[in-house]
Amino acid sequence: MSGVVVIIGAGQGGLQAAISLRQNGHEGPVILLGDEPGLPYQRPPLSKAYMFDGNEEALALRPESFLAAKQIDYRPATAARAIDRAARQVVTDAGRIAYDHLILATGARNLRPPLPGIERTVDLRTLADARVLRRRLAAPRRFAVIGGGFIGLEFAAVARKLGHEVVLAEAGPRLMARAVSPQMSQDFADMHRALGTDLRLADPVAAVTGEGMVLTSGAVVEADDVLLAAGVRPNTELAEDAGLEAANGIWVDGQLTTADPAISALGDCAAFPDARSGRRVRLESVQAATDHARHIAARLTGGNLPGYAAVPWFWSDQADWKLQIAGLAMPEDRAEQPAPHVVFRFDGHDRLTAVETINGPRIHMKARKAMAAGPVDAAQARDLLS
Template sequence: MVIVGAGHTGAQAAIALRAEGFEGHVVLTGDEEAPPYNRPPLSKSFLKSTSDAVSVAVRPEGFWAEQDITLQLGRRSVAIDRTARKIALDDGSELDFDRLVLAMGSRPRTIPTAPGIATLRTTKDALRVRSVLRPGARVILVGAGYIGLEVAAAACEAGAEVTVVEAAPDILRRTLSGATARYLQTAHERAGARFLLGSAPRTIRPTGVEMGSGENVEGDVVVLGIGVQPNVELAENAGLAVLDGVVVDEHLRTSDPNIFAIGDCARFPCAVTGRPVRLESVQNGTDQARHVARTLAGEATAPYRSVPYFWTEQHGHKVMIAGVSAPDDDVQVRGNLEDDSFSVFRHDAEGRLTAVESVNAPHDHVAARRTLGGRT
């Protein structure tokens, strides 16, 4: 068994295989030198701490050998020979496989005309950003998605002067209702962050941006958070079906029955929405890793039907989302925004509940996951 991608999702697949009693050879390969680690803390607690990279490790160093899981780190997979069932690595070596799991994740979108701009994906990225988070530092975030806003919150808490630049007229436009997004923006503004919305930067430099209006915003660091793109090139070059992610069926199999894909790189049929989606969340990666492990160990025959959920914490406000909504879904707010505890219920055109956004309301979140799960 070979797992390509030694991030959180790939590591969870290897761990789950052993937990399910799989006794065959397990190889976990990835292009980073570091053993598998958790990425979500990099934009949250890790930025606000003095911890080293070991603190975000998925498991202690000796765990992998104890579980007889072979780590092939610092090696990039460059080609899949589906007929011979071999994977070529960039050092010239090859790995044989009976079954292959692709957990290649995603990478930050960059701007070709703006080299050297900080992004946040690896521990090295996080250490670079953390090194400038100090009182009086001028931090510019380009992109008002979850990563950018979590970095903005950490920077404000460190005493930095924070400016968030976003081309769209609202923050988190693709993923949250207007009510929840405005609530979070207000929380950031109360903490001192400045927002420049509805205007794309004309030029971006490592220490500043020039807005379309002509305004220059100078900083000590610029962090780019304009989304990610799935790592699908390996699958595409191998002739697997790809469409904004590696296309898989309800069992997470690709167009080759011997190859599975999970996590950020996989586009799968979502039981909640009834349509194919690609999700970027730890929960999704973990649930899919466990499902694939049960399938490969011969324990699972049912399709993958987990309810997606996600959370973010910014300035002490915890937002938890169950389900997947569309931008035009109906919005119903229950609770009072002024009480700092409310939920937003999203329904599609047919009146079906698609998602619930809960702000400092964990009971609503649990109930929403139970309700959505009862339909899948």
């Protein structure tokens, strides 16, 4: 196609879609709408490197000169308010923008559970959030963290390294339960406790107060700041208001197209059919967002493509441990630990669904390559260790 492509969302997925369109030869206008001021930036370092160095220039994904050279019409601080599908227009406070194809890269926002005092918490989702937290790390403080997922644990590791007191409360019985096996959860719990983080598992937060937080058990945690890191919610409202189907993400097909052929969706906001399991999934992963973006751009510029089938992968840096996950396991998948800090996950047919490693880049890369080539059985999985 040679028409106007409008992209709502200027995170890594949205920007990658704009870049890939140009790389693939799209000559029509590309308009990238971001609801934050400033240039598109990386989010993963916000809970890690940025907390130490405060280097905002290092966060920028591309300089302004690059966007200009690629003729990407980037419009920061321009929030989309509605989608007029009949007219093929995006409604913003600055006016209407016509499109021939629309890409929704609206991402996700922090989940805010209905707890008394939840308004007292601080977030870690945007650069503005990170600036606030970094300022508070400058002097000794007591931090409480709600949530034992990637963001909460990454921040806890940073805060402990800087000498702060940290209490982390997780409603479930183990850390990162949505992402990793029980064995890997235990490894990380042991590591964080060794760092000095006070973990409170299976004890949900009942309320946030001016002095900290109260747990369901009745325990009182005194803290100067309470970080909310209890998961995210996909930003699907624009799509839903426009009549597109959404349930834990905007529903798309194997080509990442919505029920409206003029609209695609990618990244954290998209729920798509997993090529291996057939289940509809939504991935919170920078790599998934950029892979989605490349696929959509290739489809828009090159015609027919096989359905999206990239092997998902994820990572989290906590203290001096790098967790890497190749593949996507379901909660019921069997876990096998063939070596320290390595876990294989298998489905009911003994097919490898994911490989979890700590500081094991070689095994991680071998696993991604093997799973991309086709199904991997238990015997083949053991070869990944050699």
